[in-house]
Amino acid sequence: MEKLTVGRAIAAGLRKKLADDPTVYLLGEDICDPYGGAFRITRGLSSEFPGRLINVPISEAGTVAVTTGMALRGLRPVVEMMFGDFIALAADQLINHAAKFSWMYNGAVSVPLVVRAPMGGRRGYGPTHSQSLERMLLSTPGLRIVAPTPRHDAAALIGAAIDDPNPVVFIEGKLLYAAEQATVSEHYDIAHTHPPYPAAVLNNAAGEQPNVTVVTYGPMLPIVEEAMTATFNEDEVACEILAPSEIAPLDTALIGESVARTGRLIVAEEGPRSWGWAAEVVARVVERWGDRLVARPVRVTGRDLPLPTARPLEDHVLPGVETVRGAVEKVMLQ
Amino acid sequence: MATCAKLDIYEQMYLIRAFEERIAELFTRGELFGTTHPCIGQEATAVGVVTALEPTDVVTSTHRGHGHFLAWTGDVKGLMAEIMGRATGVCAGRGGSQHLYAENFYTNGITGGMGAVGTGMALAEKQQESGNIVCSFIGDGALAQGILHEAMNMASLWNAPILYALENNLYAMSTHVRDTLAGGIVPRADALGIESATVESEDVFEIIEASEKAVEYVRENCRPYLLELRTYRFCGHSINDERAYRTREEEDEWRKRDPLALLAGALDGADRREIEGRCQARIERAIAAARKAPVQDLGDIGKGLWKS
Structure with missing residues (x-):
């Protein structure tokens, strides 16, 4: 098949x-x-x-x-x-x-x-x-x-x-x-919120408290998953990844509820850094749940540049697995 | 033309003229907020084209749409309240002068945009075999918008039953059509394989005749048609326009061909006065009602943003 x-x-x-x-x-x-x-x-x-x-x-x-x-x-x-x-x-x-x-x-x-x-x-x-x-x-x-x-x-x-x-x-x-569509994973427990536009919730804390909330959407999710799996295996940092399918208008309740438990927030998107979705998510969380944060939130984004064609140049502009891992380090060290 | 039909057409045209003049007064007195684009001088094209349509047909219009709206609906109260920003307006005061809705009637404030949306509406009517056609009013200015070219190309390719009723009033805001339009209007339709005609007349009955011919063509052949209607607005583009870009002599020449005055001259004085009094009374009643009406409840301001 x-x-x-x-x-x-x-x-x-x-x-x-x-x-x-x-x-x-x-x-x-x-x-x-x-x-x-x-x-x-x-x-x-x-x-x-x-x-x-x-x-x-x-x-x-x-x-x-x-x-x-x-x-x-x-x-x-x-x-x-x-x-x-x-x-x-x-x-x-x-x-x-x-x-x-x-x-x-x-x-x-x-x-x-x-x-x-x-x-x-x-x-x-x-x-x-x-x-x-x-x-x-x-x-x-x-x-x-x-x-x-x-x-x-x-x-x-x-x-x-x-x-x-x-x-x-x-x-x-x-x-x-x-990319293969699969709603089960060997690394994460996967749940979905309310239809018709559910958020996918991926958790690798195995019933324990996750250390960090990572919010992302679309094509950044596989990159975030790969980074967070490596982080879990190598650094024992467990996470809850939230991937809303409806990115606007955005229901932030799920994100706030997760951040209230983890105290740490990373928001990842592929687009450039400035004026983006990640900035909006961070702003909303800080406004409403800022007192639950134990570390400053970190954004993972592309650079504020047009996208080049040559592969090494494009890789430099777009956020990858290492960018996400760098963000985890930054948010965990605080 | 039977006298009763003439009287009816005169009443529709006079209503539009009197409405627009009253709106201008209300603006001058500071009673209205924002802006508006009156169609004084263009009553014959509005009434003429709408007269040729069936009530189940669909009309889209422009920023200068009061005349089309009144010809289509006769809803003086709803339009007045809308322009006065009241909850009883046709869009509850959200749309104002250039964003109007009534059953099968849609306007928006982006030049050329509704000609393209209307093209899609026509395809939907065809697909659903409703037998209805769409009439999209556009202006000479819209011909400079690429979107209209794109849509007319599709209309011809896909046999959309749409009448593009192009009111050429010679000015896109303040800029004369000779400075905005290369080549010609009819050659544009020719190039796209779209039938067309030009009407250069201030006689509303000639406009009705040409419109009926165009509507019949669209309905019978399920094809688009471009009807260019030469006209002239006696007023400015909007409420804040002193018309410094054209001479009073030019305006006087056109005033001599005022379609409303031309028709008035063919009517019995007593009949005319009765019609005019009735229209004025309707307009005054609409103003009085709107003055008393509330603005939309602020608690309702989000309603309709998301449909479920």
């Missing part, structure tokens, strides 16, 4: 919704057969569901605008951005249109739109095809940002996003497409 990767899980979720709900349409550049999308996620679906997948011109703004209109009038369109970086081209359609209509019209309408966006680096695609641009959308009220990890059920998550009456930007870590 082929292993279930995050990419296959997303494809399975799309297939299920296409089969179950005749109002679901998939639109994107080169998504139809034989190409099946730049990352081959939709391969086979246009043959299986004739007329339900539409190849679009290279018009990201137009595609998001048109699908917003479709969503306002009874359909459930799903857009595939070929690369998440191109979401910048559709910023106006997401920020000034899709995210605004329901609230602006005093709740009279819904915009059940999903925009799937492959994000993240480590594949050598360079400055305009490797970013984590979800950060540009996190502060838009009315826009839900969801990011699966290998510890989530990505098929269920994309299904929930399609069923959602609100616009959802679905962040797919490119590196995760080939």
